[in-house]
Amino acid sequence: MKKQKERPKPRFTRNRAVAIGAIAAVVSLVGFFGYRALVPVNGTSPVLGFPTNDFIKATHSKSGYFYLSQASGSVKGLRSTGGSSAHINPSYVYSKGELVSFHFINEDYDTHSKHNFNIDAFNVHTKDLGYFGTETVSFVADKTGTFDYYCSIHPEMKGTITVEG
Template identity: 60%
Template sequence: MYMKKKRYEERQRSSRITRKRIITYGIIATAVSLISYLGYNAMIPVNGTTPVLGAPANHFIKATHSSSSGYTWVSIASAKVKGIRNTGGNVINPDYAFNKGELETFHVINEDYTTKSNHNFNIDEFNVHTKDLAYYESQTITFVADKTGTFEYYCTIHPEMKGEIVID
């Protein structure tokens, strides 16, 4: 009888909700909620209001300056460029070709070592606007190519930095 009572008391003690357990569960619940909220918002493209599930096509582009070509955008990875399906990168002010409805992501980096000027990347029709990126800053923008036509991307600081996006 004594052993049963002792085991019962130990179970009661181990299943008690203590202040330490409440704090631990609260921290875990807060962390899970925060991660869920940020993950949900990360899936919403800049020209949308609801999350989009799926992997976007990634395009890497950098802002540069050289004495021979001036301020330019340069693709730094393989890109689906108008007229050419796979460029291998290093195309100056590339013209991109997308299909309507595709999820697209631009990874923009300012690598303007020469002048260390700020640059930004904009496509007005899709609400794509980066902040002014200082030297070696980067920003990633995801959008849905939900309109057909030819659209210009550009830098407001250096108007000669521009190219086209064609959506079929």
């Protein structure tokens, strides 16, 4: 009786091909969203660099709705109107070409109203965020001048940013 030759085991099995395909899909998605995260809202290409991070929250008290920026010590970009570390409807100052990230949070515990954050000149628009909702938006301060930021739901919530050349 003649002995049959054993076939060599294939290197590429079906399970291995599926696993490699799944890994490639995950890597592609991570790369796509990682790339998109580097593109500011008023740009078309990624910006590599460290942004100026500003934290601003929407809140309410007996005096009405307002934005509040909390800072510990001296904060680059924040124009202080007093010695307090909490600034109501603060004004910010940036240099032209600076990458800026606003971290916006709705902390309106009193009314649980929705809020948003907008700067039309730089195409900055957050979603309408419910209580304790957050969103971060980055942009390049590519125009000089003084620009308003505001909440489209509560017109009294507003402030300014100044971009100096």
